[in-house]
Amino acid sequence: xxxxxxxxxxxxxxxxxxxxxxxxxxxxxxxxxxxxxxxxxxxxxxxxxxxxxxxxxxxxxxxxxxxxxxxxxxxxxxxxxxxxxxxxxxxxxxxxxxxxxxxxxxxxxxxxxxxxxxxxxxxxxxxxxxxxxxxxxxxxxxxxxxxxxxxxxxxxxxxxxxxxxxxxxxxxxxxxxxxxxxxxxxxxxxxxxxxxxxxxxxxxxxxxxxxxxxxxxxxxxxxxxxxxxxxxxxxxxxxxxxxxxxxxxxxxxxxxxxxxxxxxxxxxxxxxxxxxxxxxxxxxxxxxxxxxxxxxxxxxxxxxxxxxxxxxxxxxxxxxxxxxxxxxxxxxxxxxxxxxxxxxxxxxxxxxxxxxxxxxxxxxxx
Amino acid sequence: xxxxxxxxxxxxxxxxxxxxxxxxxxxxxxxxxxxxxxxxxxxxxxxxxxxxxxxxxxxxxxxxxxxxxxxxxxxxxxxxxxxxxxxxxxxxxxxxxxxxxxxxxxxxxxxxxxxxxxxxxxxxxxxxxxxxxxxxxxxxxxxxxxxxxxxxxxxxxxxxxxxxxxxxxxxxxxxxxxxxxxxxxxxxxxxxxxxxx
Numbered sequence: 001x002x003x004x005x006x007x008x009x010x011x012x013x014x015x016x017x018x019x020x021x022x023x024x025x026x027x028x029x030x031x032x033x034x035x036x037x038x039x040x041x042x043x044x045x046x047x048x049x050x051x052x053x054x055x056x057x058x059x060x061x062x063x064x065x066x067x068x069x070x071x072x073x074x075x076x077x078x079x080x081x082x083x084x085x086x087x088x089x090x091x092x093x094x095x096x097x098x099x100x101x102x103x104x105x106x107x108x109x110x111x112x113x114x115x116x117x118x119x120x121x122x123x124x125x126x127x128x129x130x131x132x133x134x135x136x137x138x139x140x141x142x143x144x145x146x147x148x149x150x151x152x153x154x155x156x157x158x159x160x161x162x163x164x165x166x167x168x169x170x171x172x173x174x175x176x177x178x179x180x181x182x183x184x185x186x187x188x189x190x191x192x193x194x195x196x197x198x199x200x201x202x203x204x205x206x207x208x209x210x211x212x213x214x215x216x217x218x219x220x221x222x223x224x225x226x227x228x229x230x231x232x233x234x235x236x237x238x239x240x241x242x243x244x245x246x247x248x249x250x251x252x253x254x255x256x257x258x259x260x261x262x263x264x265x266x267x268x269x270x271x272x273x274x275x276x277x278x279x280x281x282x283x284x285x286x287x288x289x290x291x292x293x294x295x296x297x298x299x300x301x302x303x304x305x306x307x308x309x310x311x312x313x314x315x316x317x318x319x320x321x322x323x324x325x326x327x328x329x330x331x332x333x334x335x336x337x338x339x340x341x342x343x344x345x346x347x348x349x350x351x352x353x354x355x356x357x358x359x360x361x362x363x364x365x366x
Numbered sequence: 367x368x369x370x371x372x373x374x375x376x377x378x379x380x381x382x383x384x385x386x387x388x389x390x391x392x393x394x395x396x397x398x399x400x401x402x403x404x405x406x407x408x409x410x411x412x413x414x415x416x417x418x419x420x421x422x423x424x425x426x427x428x429x430x431x432x433x434x435x436x437x438x439x440x441x442x443x444x445x446x447x448x449x450x451x452x453x454x455x456x457x458x459x460x461x462x463x464x465x466x467x468x469x470x471x472x473x474x475x476x477x478x479x480x481x482x483x484x485x486x487x488x489x490x491x492x493x494x495x496x497x498x499x500x501x502x503x504x505x506x507x508x509x510x511x512x513x514x515x516x517x518x519x520x521x522x523x524x525x526x527x528x529x530x531x532x533x534x535x536x537x538x539x540x541x542x543x544x545x546x547x548x549x550x551x552x553x554x555x556x557x558x559x560x561x562x563x
Contacts (some may be wrong), residue, residue, distance in 0.1 A: 120557035126457040137475075139556050140454040144476030147447040151370075151404045158403075 002295040022128055024094070026107035028054055032072045035104060040128040044090060044118070058082040061091075073098070075105060082109070090114065111135065114141055114256060162211070169206035175221060176228035184242035184250050188303045191254055198295050199256035202310040203231070205247035205273070206287040206322040219279045223286060230272045234265055238308050250307070257296045259327045266290045274323055289317035290325035296299060297328070367413040367503070368480050372402035374445070375413070378438045379420050387415045387423055407479065410503065417505070429453035429529070436512020440520060443486040451476070452517060453554045459523035459546060463487055463495060482506075486536075493543040507537025514541065524549025 015036060018025055023040035034049045034057070042048045049057050060066050064079035066074060074095040084090045094109035111118040115135045118124065129135045172181035179187070191198045205227065212220040224247070231241045231249060240252035253262055269288060276283040291314025296300040313326040320326070380388045392400045395415040402408065419509045421428040440449050451472070455465030464473075468484040483502030490496045497514075498509045511527050518525040522546040530538040 116557070123555070123557070125556060136454060136556065140451060140472065141475055143447065143454075143558065147451070148476055155403055155405050235402055
């Protein structure tokens with residue numbers, strides 16, 4: 001760097017060059033009269049606004065306190081926001097700079113984020129934008145983005161369907177990891193097909209709703225995990241432990257033909273589930289009511305009938321104070337006493353035949 | 367290879383030659399699945415296996431198949447969105463050619479993990495160009511010939527295209543622009559308004 005900076009001649013520019021460089025320029029006199037406008041701005045306005053007042057065509061949104069007919073020199077050097085006075089009221093933003101010798105203000109305007117809408121409404125093309133303007137890239141982005149989103153939506157739909165199909169085929173209860181109803185049904189199907197004797201117990205938690213209501217669903221979930229653990233602990237390898245409802249479980253005991261075998265397990269389960277379960281410093285108190293039946297009781301055992309009968313016995317456990325196990329017996333099937341359940345599926349053909357010595361067993365309430 | 371590319375190969379084969387050709391290709395390529403997902407990434411070898419299997423099934427050279435793939439990508443209604451994205455490259459075919467230098471950048475703007483070859487356009491006399499395709503999988507140049515042919519039609523330009531083989535690790539395409547406004551071309555507006563979504 002040597003000496004003084006060279007004198008730079010003031011730059012002048014033809015109107016045509018200005019229009020190429022900034023197709024949305026606006027030249028405003030200091031009194032607020034539009035002296036000229038770029039070709040794209042003319043297209044947006046639908047006419048050449050030269051000679052008319054700025055407020056005839058635009059509302060100034062920023063600076064907010066500039067009144068129509070106000071001092072336009074205040075816009076000098078300002079970021080401005082303007083809106084077409086007439087529909088479609090397109091928003092424009094830009095900058096105004098002062099020209100030499102009081103020749104007025106020169107605005108360079110653009111559409112900002114509303115460019116896609118402006119292109120649509122005013123039917124703009126590539127040649128309406130300066131090559132430096134990223135408007136077209138912005139439109140490209142928006143379109144590419146929507147194409148990619150469409151692919152993603154498609155992928156999500158396919159994944160959703162695959163997930164639903166997988167759930168349809170799943171055999172596990174996702175919360176507890178126990179077997180679900182489908183798995184239990186399949187296990188019973190196998191036993192029925194091979195003619196294997198088995199015992200069935202319906203387990204229903206007592207006071208579980210209170211745990212959920214007072215301590216929240218996280219506590220409820222914790223209790224369900226604990227129950228699942230106890231049920232697995234107290235049953236034998238090869239028994240099926242299934243969660244078939246919110247707080248309902250079904251146990252299947254393959255090879256069991258005597259009620260005493262299940263009753264002992266039921267008693268242990270009730271005993272353990274009656275102990276408080278700790279959760280986050282609080283105690284969750286539940287218990288279990290159980291109803292039991294045996295495939296041996298039926299000439300042609302069927303799962304729905306056995307579930308109905310076990311449910312009947314379970315109902316009696318609840319009636320008699322909860323925290324107990326009841327074995328199904330013929331008396332129950334004929335006894336109309338629990339009306340809520342009689343409708344559950346025990347027609348005359350639902351009655352067990354081999355009754356003999358069986359009667360209601362009640363596990364002692366601890 | 368990006369799933370978008372694999373899926374376009376799948377669509378091309380199915381739309382052009384039918385489902386049974388695609389099924390036979392899947393079996394011969396030992397894919398183990400019959401549908402590419404556009405938003406997943408696959409081993410490159412899988413793409414090669416599919417292309418080789420399809421070329422064998424159709425008894426056509428792989429190069430010819432790839433060129434048809436390029437044409438299909440621009441001209442088939444299923445890929446209208448791709449045609450539009452390419453048309454954003456410029457308002458005339460020459461502008462489009464010059465925009466190819468930006469193509470990998472544009473592709474990554476849309477799909478950040480989509481790698482496509484680097485293109486370099488060199489003037490080669492009056493109305494003649496050479497397009498170098500760098501860093502692509504072998505055969506990308508043939509796809510590009512198909513794309514350029516279909517885009518020239520789209521702009522209404524008359525061009526002569528020639529795959530000139532490999533040179534310094536790049537595939538080179540010779541382009542001669544005979545007439546920029548030979549035909550009407552297909553319409554393109556920046557805004558999609560009025561088109562079915």
